[in-house]
Amino acid sequence: MNASPFATSARTATNRRVESVGKTVLAGVTALLILPLTAILGLLVIRGAPALSMEFLLEAPTAGMTAGGVFPAIVGTLWLVGVSLAVSAPVGIMAGIYLNEYAKANWLTRMVNLAIVNLAGVPSIVHALFGVGVFVLFLGLGTSILSASLTLAIMTLPVIIASTKEALAAVPMAFREACWTLGATRWQTIRHVVLPNSISGILTGVILQVSRAAGETAPIMFTGAAFYLPFLPQSVQDQCMALSMHLFTVSTQVPNVPEAIPYATALVLLSVVLLVNMFAIAFRTYLRRNRKW
């Protein structure tokens, strides 16, 4: 009997070996990505554990920041994230809608788009200087939650605009044409069809900015975050503590801080960001499910 015409040839065998090596390498690199995340989390938990307790979450720092908890910093971070997103999310989403749905491709639109791209590339320390110059001094808002949040808002705005535009552009043109042919105005089309079908993409962009706003130190350091405050902020005109700032303080500015405190603070910061994200994702799921108009 002759050899099977379908027996593996030498060439095919080589191809197959290369294929399996390639796949293994790609899978390996991908798997490696889990390492940094687990390593960071593991380190924080192990090193921070001695300091973690209910009191750590619910009390103010004491003994010159070398003991006590981070409660005022948690509250401050929530203020900053909340106020900054309350400004940047609506402004950014509205601008994104305008740019994607209404703007004609003229020089003004090109300028605006260029400005947004460049704004996204501005380092956060420059945002900080801008915040001091404009909000704190020029507009006379002083060092306050408002100044710090507005600075954070300017910083997060370009990404929110860009992700909004992207989410809107992903909505098929055919949906819009369907509405127009029934005599819907641009706004009716946006309201009834475009937004319901892009809202989760838009919110994803906003959610990503939560961690950005919560994590940055430079923009809030000179505009509204304090090293230490004995009281909680009562309004946006007060200063506040913030987790990112507190982390910076206890790790570099204050001598004799027990090693566990910075790690525990970082863990709290991560958890706060994750919690806020989880709320946002739940809200997004809720919107998606209730897509009724």
Next chain:
Amino acid sequence: MDEYCIKTRGLKLFYGEFEALKGLDIRFLSGKTSALIGPSGCGKTTLLRCFNRINERYEGVRTEGEVVVQEHDIYSADTDLVELRKKVGMVFQRPNPLPLSVRDNILYGLRLHFSRKYRDASTLDEALETSLRAVHLWDDLKDSLSTEATTLSLEKQQKLCIARLLPLKPEVILMDEPCSALDPDATAKIEELLRDLAGDYSLVIVTHNMAQARRVSDECAFMLLGEVVEMRRTEDLFVSPRDQRTANYIEGRFG
């Protein structure tokens, strides 16, 4: 009713520098079905989209000349696009139901244009049933009015896209290759529907399928490179074309 549902005078359309329509004078009979045929890129879609001014959405589009609908130039300054599109509906190449229920798709037009007091439940239900009956969908869908329209078969989707225009009582329905996404069976059903709708509405249909043009249309226009070569009764056009280019095209010598 006016004898012609659409008349154009010297209609030109430019995409930037490119002249896609080169001064067309063409008329479509009221209450009849007119077909537009011609090779790819000759401007059929462009022409159709002039009639509800949906071309204007794209950058750099410029239109010259007149398009008269109901004795009125729709490119004049006092034309409201919303009102125009209520009168001149459009069906697209790919069925594009909105991602809503069957019911909401059909009633979307009414909800847009009529305030709440004109749309009590019974008016809406009546409009829903009339429209779905008109496109032969009522029996199939009357028990599943709340299904997502995008889950229907393409044939039903396309019928739904026609049905949702009807509550607005359009004068003209424009169709751009309404069957090109469908299989022959579904195509036959849509053609049957078109023959039923003719008479009640003026239909203008773009098609690549010459047999289809012959089956459904009363008049037929042959377009080439942004111009109308010839427009006559469909039978005459196919049996005894006057222009050599038309003859070549329908004999399949180019296309």
